[in-house]
Amino acid sequence: MPMHPHAKPNFRNLFWYPFKITLITALRTFPIFGKLFGKRLAMGYHNTTHPEFLDDGSKARADKNSQFNDITQQQFAPDRVTSDLFPTLWKPQTVQYPYERLEDMEPWLFVPGNYNGRIGVIWETCTACKLCVTACPNDCLHMTTELRVDVLDSADGEHEGFGAELEVGGYAAQLIPEIAESSDDFNHVTAHSDTPDQWRFAEVLDLSGSTAMVRWNDSGIEQEVEQTELFVADDQIVSGRIDLGRCMFCGLCMEACGFTSFFMTNEYDGMSGFTRQDLWFDASRTRVLPSVHQEAVDAELAKRANKEKDKRAKKAAKAAKAAAEEGA
Amino acid sequence: MDDKYDLRGLLFSTFEDLIPKVLEGTPLEDSSAQIAFGLATFAVVNIVFLMLFFSQFAILWIERKAVARMNDRRGATTALRSLWVGENGVTAGEWWNMLPFGLGKPIGGLNKWLNKKFGNRDEKFATVDRVNNRSWMGYSIFPGFFQNVADGMKFLVKEHMVPQRADKLIFEVAPFLIVSSTLLILGIIPLSSGMYATNPELSILYAIAIFGIAPIGVFFAGWSSNNKYTLIGGIRSAAQLTAYEIPLLLTLLSVAVLSGTFNIIESIHFQHSAGAWNLFLMPLGAGLFLLTMIAEVERVPFDMPEAEAELVEGWWTEYGGMRFGMLFMAEYIRTYAACFLFTHFFLGGWHLPFQGLISQIPLLGDAYLLIPGAIVVLVKAWLVFLLVFVWARFSLARIRTDQILEFGWRILLPLAVLQVVLAGIYRLYLFDPTAMKDTAAGGWAWDAFGVPMLVPILTTIVWLGIFVLFLNDEDKSGNTERMFHVYTEKPAGTYVPGQE
Numbered sequence: 001m002p003m004h005p006h007a008k009p010n011f012r013n014l015f016w017y018p019f020k021i022t023l024i025t026a027l028r029t030f031p032i033f034g035k036l037f038g039k040r041l042a043m044g045y046h047n048t049t050h051p052e053f054l055d056d057g058s059k060a061r062a063d064k065n066s067q068f069n070d071i072t073q074q075q076f077a078p079d080r081v082t083s084d085l086f087p088t089l090w091k092p093q094t095v096q097y098p099y100e101r102l103e104d105m106e107p108w109l110f111v112p113g114n115y116n117g118r119i120g121v122i123w124e125t126c127t128a129c130k131l132c133v134t135a136c137p138n139d140c141l142h143m144t145t146e147l148r149v150d151v152l153d154s155a156d157g158e159h160e161g162f163g164a165e166l167e168v169g170g171y172a173a174q175l176i177p178e179i180a181e182s183s184d185d186f187n188h189v190t191a192h193s194d195t196p197d198q199w200r201f202a203e204v205l206d207l208s209g210s211t212a213m214v215r216w217n218d219s220g221i222e223q224e225v226e227q228t229e230l231f232v233a234d235d236q237i238v239s240g241r242i243d244l245g246r247c248m249f250c251g252l253c254m255e256a257c258g259f260t261s262f263f264m265t266n267e268y269d270g271m272s273g274f275t276r277q278d279l280w281f282d283a284s285r286t287r288v289l290p291s292v293h294q295e296a297v298d299a300e301l302a303k304r305a306n307k308e309k310d311k312r313a314k315k316a317a318k319a320a321k322a323a324a325e326e327g328a
Numbered sequence: 329m330d331d332k333y334d335l336r337g338l339l340f341s342t343f344e345d346l347i348p349k350v351l352e353g354t355p356l357e358d359s360s361a362q363i364a365f366g367l368a369t370f371a372v373v374n375i376v377f378l379m380l381f382f383s384q385f386a387i388l389w390i391e392r393k394a395v396a397r398m399n400d401r402r403g404a405t406t407a408l409r410s411l412w413v414g415e416n417g418v419t420a421g422e423w424w425n426m427l428p429f430g431l432g433k434p435i436g437g438l439n440k441w442l443n444k445k446f447g448n449r450d451e452k453f454a455t456v457d458r459v460n461n462r463s464w465m466g467y468s469i470f471p472g473f474f475q476n477v478a479d480g481m482k483f484l485v486k487e488h489m490v491p492q493r494a495d496k497l498i499f500e501v502a503p504f505l506i507v508s509s510t511l512l513i514l515g516i517i518p519l520s521s522g523m524y525a526t527n528p529e530l531s532i533l534y535a536i537a538i539f540g541i542a543p544i545g546v547f548f549a550g551w552s553s554n555n556k557y558t559l560i561g562g563i564r565s566a567a568q569l570t571a572y573e574i575p576l577l578l579t580l581l582s583v584a585v586l587s588g589t590f591n592i593i594e595s596i597h598f599q600h601s602a603g604a605w606n607l608f609l610m611p612l613g614a615g616l617f618l619l620t621m622i623a624e625v626e627r628v629p630f631d632m633p634e635a636e637a638e639l640v641e642g643w644w645t646e647y648g649g650m651r652f653g654m655l656f657m658a659e660y661i662r663t664y665a666a667c668f669l670f671t672h673f674f675l676g677g678w679h680l681p682f683q684g685l686i687s688q689i690p691l692l693g694d695a696y697l698l699i700p701g702a703i704v705v706l707v708k709a710w711l712v713f714l715l716v717f718v719w720a721r722f723s724l725a726r727i728r729t730d731q732i733l734e735f736g737w738r739i740l741l742p743l744a745v746l747q748v749v750l751a752g753i754y755r756l757y758l759f760d761p762t763a764m765k766d767t768a769a770g771g772w773a774w775d776a777f778g779v780p781m782l783v784p785i786l787t788t789i790v791w792l793g794i795f796v797l798f799l800n801d802e803d804k805s806g807n808t809e810r811m812f813h814v815y816t817e818k819p820a821g822t823y824v825p826g827q828e
Binding site: 011012015016018019021022023025026027030068109 | 724797
């Protein structure tokens with residue numbers, strides 16, 4: 001049984017690591033040590049190295065010579081106003097969430113990686129085995145299918161051309177360039193909404209030469225489109241919805257997943273809403289960090305492309321063999 | 329070496345000079361020596377006791393602040409200032425007006441002056457002023473230190489309730505048994521060679537004996553409360569007692585063997601005169617002592633008798649009001665006493681670190697020796713509390729009853745026996761009694777093969793090596809099998825699209 005590296009009952013994990021973690025946790029709350037530990041994060045104290053992340057108010061608060069940092073200018077004293085040992089060293093402590101975030105102000109106080117935060121699923125590597133659905137004690141996971149563009153179908157570069165092909169009665173999709181561009185600016189971490197959909201889907205009515213007759217799903221209008229503009233879409237791609245209102249963040253789903261596609265991220269934002277319906281998370285809202293996602297997708301893409309390559313090579317070899325036999 | 333500041337000698341000589349003169353020509357003249365002795369003893373006992381008692385507020389504060397840091401907070405901030413700053417003109421309840429004969433008038437005057445001088449700045453922001461009561465313009469000295477006083481006041485005014493079907497006599501006796509036996513421990517703890525209440529010949533034996541009385545009170549309390557939780561807590565305490573007391577006694581025996589004495593003050597003198605603290609001669613014994621002492625004072629990870637998660641509050645569930653307060657205080661006094669004993673047995677008592685070397689430096693050495701021994705002992709005890717008791721408390725998880733029994737009987741006991749044997753070998757074969765010296769520089773009694781202090785240095789290196797071996801004793805290759813979590817390279821919220 002694979003065991004979590006921190007679960008092995010040896011001297012280091014039972015005795016030494018707890019002591020070490022406690023020490024670091026306590027020490028990093030003192031700015032002098034916190035800055036030292038936070039150096040690895042390449043962020044300055046009060047995020048001075050990346051001031052573009054702070055709004056004007058925060059910048060003013062973090063500024064060394066700001067009136068907010070002058071104790072005699074203060075009209076009130078929040079709880080954490082001075083240090084015990086150096087009462088003259090003063091800094092603003094209240095973090096104006098969500099306009100400021102603790103990770104920006106004091107980067108060494110970031111959320112630990114093993115914190116069970118918002119659920120993130122890499123749907124491209126999901127095999128719909130439903131182990132997570134079975135494991136969930138609160139029934140918050142629901143598996144569905146969705147009309148989407150398969151990764152392999154939309155791949156370009158090395159793995160291009162190994163996807164499925166357009167066929168009559170199937171679905172096709174077209175990229176909407178404006179949305180695709182603007183979705184680069186979309187903040188995956190803090191957004192309370194889905195990523196804007198960059199695809200426009202259509203049913204394929206007829207294929208003739210280099211064009212295809214399609215009926216757009218959004219308008220019902222039939223149109224003749226160049227096949228090079230279209231990507232193959234599929235309405236049977238696995239997808240899911242998660243009722244985050246029921247979730248207790250136990251992480252059993254993550255541990256049940258055998259394909260490293262189910263994660264509890266360490267993010268705590270974007271999980272609130274004004275209605276219970278807002279807490280129903282569609283596939284696009286269960287996202288992991290883009291870099292992690294990209295890495296998993298790239299691996300999956302290579303796997304599938306190689307599989308397809310092998311398949312085609314075998315098919316070709318078989319055909320060649322059959323042709324040779326026929327010729328003989 | 330004796331501490332420079334001899335409070336005992338000063339008080340005794342003062343009273344012995346003064347009392348015969350005062351009593352001259354009175355019927356008490358003949359017994360003036362005894363009266364002087366009695367008064368001097370009374371004075372020194374009170375001073376030492378009050379110093380030990382009130383300095384324990386420091387450890388409560390240390391623990392509170394440490395847990396606050398663990399939670400990224402600063403903890404309670406009730407400061408001394410809350411005595412003279414209040415709301416709506418009512419300052420700390422104006423309690424001085426309730427004292428008889430106008431005795432509180434000067435206190436009231438002082439409070440009014442302090443309020444005027446270091447009160448809130450204006451009356452424009454009532455809510456802000458209420459928040460501001462903890463500090464003056466953001467400055468506060470030892471924020472949270474006086475929370476203990478506030479807690480004590482609260483316990484004092486709370487109702488005392490005895491469960492209806494409790495064994496009332498035993499229920500009332502138990503806390504007093506625990507508290508009184510705990511206070512008796514303080515009697516033999518020296519703050520320095522010139523500042524101790526009493527110094528019996530066999531004070532180590534006395535310490536062990538008196539430490540062992542409180543668990544009986546714990547069992548009394550658990551049984552007499554007539555409550556399932558308290559009973560389980562009491563039984564657990566009794567079971568735990570058998571597992572750790574014997575290793576503890578053997579560890580102290582090895583201290584006695586190495587120092588050649590059953591007296592605490594003499595064992596401190598030995599550590600200095602021989603040239604090395606016992607910590608560096610018996611690191612194993614120091615570890616055993618700390619482990620068994622944590623079990624003795626029932627702190628995490630050996631706190632099954634009062635396991636909050638399972639047993640409400642363990643054997644003291646049914647106690648409330650000041651009796652709870654006293655039991656709480658007794659727990660901390662026992663912990664504090666354990667810190668002092670560790671300081672005395674293993675950290676050289678009132679002797680400064682590297683005293684022998686630093687005292688040789690011309691001016692600096694003299695200045696170094698001016699630090700009072702009582703301060704050295706207190707600082708060492710506070711550091712032991714912070715670095716051992718508090719750190720362990722916030723790091724380790726509570727262990728099960730069977731685990732502590734197994735650990736005590738099958739690991740601690742053999743190790744303690746080994747330590748006794750080692751102490752005997754050190755004393756008989758590695759120790760050079762002729763090199764003992766009771767000066768500021770200390771002696772060099774632990775040289776071996778002509779290398780100065782080779783014995784403690786080698787011992788420390790060997791035990792550190794064993795510790796490091798334990799740390800690395802695992803197969804790290806198996807740890808990469810499965811990735812469970814997303815470990816972010818950047819902190820959340822700092823992701824900027826297009827920038828990698």
